[in-house]
Amino acid sequence: MSKYCFGVDVGGTTVKLGLFNEDGDLLEKWEIPTVTKDGGKQILPDIAQSILKVMEERGMQREEVEGVGIGVPGPVDGGGTVHGAVNLGWGTFSIKQELQTMLNMPVEAGNDANVAALGEVWQGGARGYKDVVMVTLGTGVGGGIVMEGSILPGSVGAAGEIGHFHVNDEEKEACNCGNHGCLEQYVSATGVVRLAKERLADEGTQSILRGTQVTAKDVWDAVKKGDLLALEVAEDFGRYLGTALACVACVVNPEVFVIGGGVSKAGNILIDYIQKNFQKNTFVGCRGALFTLAQLGNDAGIYGAAKMVLG
Amino acid sequence: MSKYCFGVDVGGTTVKLGLFNEDGDLLEKWEIPTVTKDGGKQILPDIAQSILKVMEERGMQREEVEGVGIGVPGPVDGGGTVHGAVNLGWGTFSIKQELQTMLNMPVEAGNDANVAALGEVWQGGARGYKDVVMVTLGTGVGGGIVMEGSILPGSVGAAGEIGHFHVNDEEKEACNCGNHGCLEQYVSATGVVRLAKERLADEGTQSILRGTQVTAKDVWDAVKKGDLLALEVAEDFGRYLGTALACVACVVNPEVFVIGGGVSKAGNILIDYIQKNFQKNTFVGCRGALFTLAQLGNDAGIYGAAKMVLG
Numbered sequence: 307m308s309k310y311c312f313g314v315d316v317g318g319t320t321v322k323l324g325l326f327n328e329d330g331d332l333l334e335k336w337e338i339p340t341v342t343k344d345g346g347k348q349i350l351p352d353i354a355q356s357i358l359k360v361m362e363e364r365g366m367q368r369e370e371v372e373g374v375g376i377g378v379p380g381p382v383d384g385g386g387t388v389h390g391a392v393n394l395g396w397g398t399f400s401i402k403q404e405l406q407t408m409l410n411m412p413v414e415a416g417n418d419a420n421v422a423a424l425g426e427v428w429q430g431g432a433r434g435y436k437d438v439v440m441v442t443l444g445t446g447v448g449g450g451i452v453m454e455g456s457i458l459p460g461s462v463g464a465a466g467e468i469g470h471f472h473v474n475d476e477e478k479e480a481c482n483c484g485n486h487g488c489l490e491q492y493v494s495a496t497g498v499v500r501l502a503k504e505r506l507a508d509e510g511t512q513s514i515l516r517g518t519q520v521t522a523k524d525v526w527d528a529v530k531k532g533d534l535l536a537l538e539v540a541e542d543f544g545r546y547l548g549t550a551l552a553c554v555a556c557v558v559n560p561e562v563f564v565i566g567g568g569v570s571k572a573g574n575i576l577i578d579y580i581q582k583n584f585q586k587n588t589f590v591g592c593r594g595a596l597f598t599l600a601q602l603g604n605d606a607g608i609y610g611a612a613k614m615v616l617g
Numbered sequence: 618m619s620k621y622c623f624g625v626d627v628g629g630t631t632v633k634l635g636l637f638n639e640d641g642d643l644l645e646k647w648e649i650p651t652v653t654k655d656g657g658k659q660i661l662p663d664i665a666q667s668i669l670k671v672m673e674e675r676g677m678q679r680e681e682v683e684g685v686g687i688g689v690p691g692p693v694d695g696g697g698t699v700h701g702a703v704n705l706g707w708g709t710f711s712i713k714q715e716l717q718t719m720l721n722m723p724v725e726a727g728n729d730a731n732v733a734a735l736g737e738v739w740q741g742g743a744r745g746y747k748d749v750v751m752v753t754l755g756t757g758v759g760g761g762i763v764m765e766g767s768i769l770p771g772s773v774g775a776a777g778e779i780g781h782f783h784v785n786d787e788e789k790e791a792c793n794c795g796n797h798g799c800l801e802q803y804v805s806a807t808g809v810v811r812l813a814k815e816r817l818a819d820e821g822t823q824s825i826l827r828g829t830q831v832t833a834k835d836v837w838d839a840v841k842k843g844d845l846l847a848l849e850v851a852e853d854f855g856r857y858l859g860t861a862l863a864c865v866a867c868v869v870n871p872e873v874f875v876i877g878g879g880v881s882k883a884g885n886i887l888i889d890y891i892q893k894n895f896q897k898n899t900f901v902g903c904r905g906a907l908f909t910l911a912q913l914g915n916d917a918g919i920y921g922a923a924k925m926v927l928g
Contacts, residue, residue, distance in 0.1 A: 381902050384765065389902070437772040451868070453769060454695065460764075460870025461748040464902035467867040472860055472898040483901055549783055553861075556778040557868040559771025587783040589698070590794055591675070591692050591775030 311615045312357050313425075314545040315418060315607030316340060316378045318393040321353060324608035325360060328372065328616060330429045334360070335608060346395035346595055354408035373412030375611030376401060377421030382465030386415040389462050414614035420457045420466055423450025423564065425610030430602040431564045439560045440600065441551070443569035446482065447490040447497075451558060456557050457614070458558070469494070471550045492546040495522040501539045501541055511535050526572035538578050548583025555584070555592035566600030573599065619683040622926050623668050624736075626729060626918030627689045629704040634663060635919035636671060639683065639927060641740045644670070646919060657706035664720035684723030685920035687712060688732030692774030697726040700773050725925035729918055731768045731777055734761025734875070736921030742875045751911065752779055752862070752869045754880035757793065758801040758808075762869060768925070770874070780805070782861045795885060803857045806833035806880050812850045822846050837883035851890050859894025866895070866903035877900040877911030884910065 308328065315322040317340060324335040325485070338356050341348040357374060358452055360366075374554030378401065380391030386402025403416040407418050409511045423432075423440035436455045442448040451458040458465050474487035481488035502515055502525045514528050515533035528536035565576060577597045585593055602609055619639070624678055625905035626633040627649060635646040641861040648872045649667050652659040668685060671677075684793055689712065691702030697713025727735070734743075734751035747766045753759040758780030762769040769776050787799035790801035802808050813836050816822055824846035825839050876887060888908040896904055 449867075453764075453771075458764060458769075458869065460903075461872040462902060462905065463868060464866075464900060465868065465870040467900045467902065468871070470900035472863045472868050475860075485898060485900070487898075549786075550864075553782045553864055554868055555775075556760075556781050557776065557865055558769065559773060559778070560775040561772040587796060587798075589775060589778045589781035589796070591773060591778065592771075594773065 309370045310366060311372040311612045312374040313610070314350065314353055314374060314376040314614030315421070316353075316376065316394065317418075317610060318342070318379065319608035322348070322355070322462065322604070322608050323356060324605070326609075326612040330609070330613075332605065332609070335605070336360075340394065342393070342395050344395075345397070346391075348571035349394060350401070350405050350408060354405060357409065363585060368411060371411055373414065373615035374405065374409060374422070375414045375416070375614035376405065377416050377418040377607045377611045379418050382415050382417045382420075382459060383461070383463040384459045384488050386413070388415065389464075412615060416457050416459065416611070416614060417450070417463055417466070420450035420452075420459065421610035421614065422448070422566070422602075423466070423610065424457055424598050424613050425602055425608070426564045426566065427452050427455070428613040429609050430567075430606060431598045431600045432562050435561045437558070437560045438562050438564060439466075439468075439551075439554055439558065440564040440566060441547075442567035442600075443494055443565065444567035445495055447494045448567070451560075453558065457596035468550065468554060473550055474549075475544050489546060491549050493543055493569070495567075498522040498525050498539060498543060498569060501542050505535050505538060515606035517544065522569050523571070526569075526575065529572075530575065532606070540575075543576075544579025546585050548580040549587050551580065552584045552586075552592075554586035555588045555595050559592050560595055562596040562598055564598055564600050570599055620681045621677060622683040622923045623685040624919035624921070625664055625685060625687040626656040626732070626922060627660065627687065628729075629690065629707065631853070632660070633915070633919050634664070634667060635733075635916070635923060637923040641920070641924075643916065643920070647671075651705065653704070655706075655707070657702075660705060661712070661716050661719060665716060668720065669707040679722060682722055684725065684926035685720060686725045686727070686732070686925035687716065687718065688727050688729040688918045688922045690729050693726050693728045693731075693770060693776070694772070697724070699726065700922065703794045723926060726778070727743040727768050727770065727922070727925060728761070728774055729759035730759035731763075731770065732921035733759075733877070733917035734763050734921065735768055735924050736913055736917035736919070737764050737875045737877065737911050738766070739924040740920050741917060742877075742880065742893070743873050744911045746872045748869070748871045749873050749875060750777075750862075750865055750869065751875040751877060752858075753878035753911075754805055755878035758800065758804055758805045759878070762871075764869065774864075778832030779861065779865060782864070784857050784861055800857060800861050804854055804880070806878075809833040809836050809850065809854060809880060812853050813847065815851075816846050816849060832878050834882070837880075837886065840883075851886075854887075855890025856894050860898050861871050862891065863895045863899035863903075866899045866906050869904050871906055873909055874876075875909055877912050878918065881910055
């Protein structure tokens with residue numbers, strides 16, 4: 307019987323790898339650099355080689371390994387085909403087939419945000435639930451959806467792109483995606499800082515943030531201290547994110563929302579601001595959704611990737 | 618081998634029933650009244666009796682019937698339990714189990730809007746697609762989601778409640794659901810009339826709608842004639858619905874949106890107004906979604922119900 311599986315999380319600069327047993331224990335984790343030159347053609351061979359090396363070091367047989375799951379920063383459809391990954395230099399091809407051929411073992415592939423959501427469902431903040439939406443508030447805003455225990459990929463792997471919810475008709479600045487008024491422009495780490503700096507531009511407003519560098523952490527620390535300008539930012543944050551998630555709930559009706567990413571380190575205070583607007587604006591049948599904080603941090607991706615192959 | 622199946626669509630005043638063969642041909646359809654007195658306890662026995670009578674008349678054996686699918690106007694989870702159906706007087710119970718016991722054959726149950734979506738996927742406007750969102754623009758706005766060929770019910774059967782997307786922070790009037798600013802308040806038949814009447818209240822505005830009863834059909838007919846007031850209503854309609862569907866696409870990334878219900882009889886002109894705003898506001902990876910009109914009309918429910926048991 308199989309005893310192990312590997313989870314791989316491909317980022318723009320490093321690839322995280324993890325060796326798990328079938329109970330979900332992380333036995334070993336390590337990283338290798340992401341070599342993006344030449345259209346990223348070295349990335350999968352590097353991963354395959356690194357996995358085979360660990361297997362050799364541990365004297366593991368192929369039959370002992372259930373397979374390899376891999377999450378990548380781009381849309382991946384239900385069949386394991388990536389539809390472009392700009393940060394890696396990748397176009398459209400079947401990750402599942404290529405890596406399977408290199409390793410001669412089963413491979414499952416998914417979008418990194420979707421895979422992280424599955425990780426949190428398996429061993430993190432959403433353990434015990436099967437219909438889950440995860441929102442990752444980092445430099446950008448990622449989203450992942452798990453329905454009935456499996457990743458919902460969408461037709462071309464673009465399901466869960468909650469960061470690009472249109473939430474503001476009046477926005478003048480463009481989002482990284484090219485649209486105007488995306489959720490990401492207000493509730494990512496960058497977005498929170500932007501909301502604060504817009505208010506600081508009015509020199510009449512007092513704030514403990516004035517004269518500092520201003521990070522998202524600074525803003526939430528100031529919220530906790532009762533700083534009036536920061537409290538206004540928190541209200542805006544809650545209105546944008548709470549209302550967007552109210553709409554997400556009308557679409558997929560999850561049991562729980564998991565909030566992750568750097569901004570989520572501010573803790574449960576985030577959830578208070580989100581819930582206020584969520585409860586007001588979501589459909590009555592969807593109001594029972596719970597909110598929880600992610601628990602796996604940067605390891606969510608390798609956990610979720612491993613879970614993909616365990617099924 | 619089984620040769621037949623039944624599809625049942627329970628409405629507030631009548632129950633529609635259909636007998637299908639496995640190829641999806643509708644062999645016979647009929648209606649019975651919905652008896653809602655005493656908490657609607659007579660509804661399922663009436664349906665069972667009606668099906669057994671038709672089987673007897675046709676000399677059909679139980680082994681020849683694959684099963685019965687049923688759609689109801691309330692949230693139904695993936696296990697066939699309805700979580701209340703106000704118009705029928707129903708609370709929470711397993712439709713699947715109760716009807717199975719009465720008929721001694723397999724039963725599958727779903728929410729009526731989700732079931733209609735499955736009908737359009739099987740034999741209607743979305744034939745050949747597997748990731749589909751249907752929006753029904755009637756007195757209210759219903760929504761149904763089919764992913765990888767199966768209904769997406771959500772945790773308590775409230776997935777696809779697109780009519781209650783929050784789209785306007787400024788709304789003073791309450792939606793039927795109790796919230797303020799739901800999509801349904803602007804793009805249902807009632808909503809379109811309301812948008813027109815708000816503009817007609819300004820007596821300075823000329824319009825061929827002035828002095829008439831004003832139905833949603835009148836408004837779209839006036840749009841086709843180039844009536845300036847009606848054109849403004851169409852712009853608002855497209856902005857609300859196109860932007861909401863742009864967000865729906867970021868969540869579930871469908872291949873196609875099917876537009877149904879009475880308002881959809883206005884035809885492809887609707888899609889033009891929707892697409893303009895959809896393309897502007899959805900995530901780049903979701904822009905390939907197609908828009909099509911529903912084809913099965915009021916029969917979508919019995920088609921989808923039948924398809925549920927065929928799997």
